[in-house]
Amino acid sequence: MTVIAVLGAGKIGEALLSGLLHGGHEPGDLLFTERYPARAEELTTRYGVRAVEVEEAAKHADVLVVAVKPQDIDPVLDELAPLLGPSSLVVSLCAGLPTSLYERRLASGVPVVRVMPNTPMLVNEAMSAISAGRYATREHLAVVRDLLSHVGQVVEVPEGQQDAVTALSGSGPAYFFYLVEAMIDAGILLGLPRTLAGQLIIQSAVGAAKMLAESEEHPVLLREAVTSPAGTTINAIRELEKHGVRAALLAAIEAARDRSVELGKAHEA
Numbered sequence: 001m002t003v004i005a006v007l008g009a010g011k012i013g014e015a016l017l018s019g020l021l022h023g024g025h026e027p028g029d030l031l032f033t034e035r036y037p038a039r040a041e042e043l044t045t046r047y048g049v050r051a052v053e054v055e056e057a058a059k060h061a062d063v064l065v066v067a068v069k070p071q072d073i074d075p076v077l078d079e080l081a082p083l084l085g086p087s088s089l090v091v092s093l094c095a096g097l098p099t100s101l102y103e104r105r106l107a108s109g110v111p112v113v114r115v116m117p118n119t120p121m122l123v124n125e126a127m128s129a130i131s132a133g134r135y136a137t138r139e140h141l142a143v144v145r146d147l148l149s150h151v152g153q154v155v156e157v158p159e160g161q162q163d164a165v166t167a168l169s170g171s172g173p174a175y176f177f178y179l180v181e182a183m184i185d186a187g188i189l190l191g192l193p194r195t196l197a198g199q200l201i202i203q204s205a206v207g208a209a210k211m212l213a214e215s216e217e218h219p220v221l222l223r224e225a226v227t228s229p230a231g232t233t234i235n236a237i238r239e240l241e242k243h244g245v246r247a248a249l250l251a252a253i254e255a256a257r258d259r260s261v262e263l264g265k266a267h268e269a
């Protein structure tokens with residue numbers, strides 16, 4: 001079995017470890033590094049996966065998955081540089097960081113694959129986009145695709161699209177959570193108990209997501225099917241349009257893309 005080491009076991013690192021375990025990986029085939037000992041202990045207790053130093057991770061793992069914040073990448077690259085060679089495989093989950101950064105800072109020929117996943121990895125429903133760096137072959141991409149397909153869907157994109165992907169599906173779950181949170185508040189405004197409002201909205205979100213995923217219909221048609229002439233929904237849609245919700249989403253996602261570009265630029269030579 002391929003041994004995978006997750007470097008930095010925060011929210012997305014934990015989601016990956018948990019998703020891989022759900023997907024059939026053995027705890028013994030997974031390793032992680034973590035800056036905070038208490039966090040390391042917590043994860044070992046929860047998942048039975050061993051926390052190691054970076055040297056051990058580099059020595060034993062076939063795939064090293066970098067899952068620290070982009071702002072924390074420098075010390076990780078310094079640690080990895082003397083430990084890796086062309087037979088290693090580095091997978092970066094870091095928003096904004098280009099494969100060229102790794103290629104510049106690690107030994108020549110180290111293959112790097114850039115990935116933008118998302119947190120639904122925790123429930124095996126991730127959307128991950130993968131892009132090969134300069135030294136990554138089709139075989140390296142296939143290894144990464146196989147690994148991530150245990151925790152959701154995988155698409156390959158040109159690396160130039162990764163900042164847009166980050167804004168869309170990397171951050172995407174947060175936008176849906178935000179909408180659900182606001183809709184539950186609307187239930188409170190209308191006088192419903194919070195638990196009931198939560199149940200109504202969450203199940204509506206699950207049902208709508210299932211229809212989007214399973215029906216062949218365009219989202220516009222699915223919305224139109226809910227929107228009866230002179231009915232209730234069109235009144236709500238009019239308010240959404242009046243308040244510029246569509247324009248707000250376009251601007252919000254563009255701002256997220258811009259931040260991803262900025263995070264990459266901060267590490268330019």
Ligand SMILES: NC(=O)C1=CN([C@@H]2O[C@H](COP(=O)(O)OP(=O)(O)OC[C@H]3O[C@@H](n4cnc5c(N)ncnc54)[C@H](O)[C@@H]3O)[C@@H](O)[C@H]2O)C=CC1
Pocket residue numbers: 007008009010011012013033034035036039067068069070072075076093094095096116117118119170171
């Ligand atoms: N949270 C999300 O939804 C997504 C995050 N990402 C990317 O994943 C990366 C991690 O994000 P989060 O998990 O949200 O951040 P986080 O802050 O929850 O996790 C980062 C973890 O790395 C650890 N760490 C930092 N430096 C370390 C070092 N030198 N050695 C060992 N451990 C170290 C920290 O203690 C922390 O536990 C980021 O680069 C982010 O862009 C990508 C897609 C989605």
Ligand SMILES: O=C(O)[C@@H]1CCC=N1
Pocket residue numbers: 095166170171
């Ligand atoms: O907010 C962030 O920077 C990370 C990257 C995509 C989702 N979360």
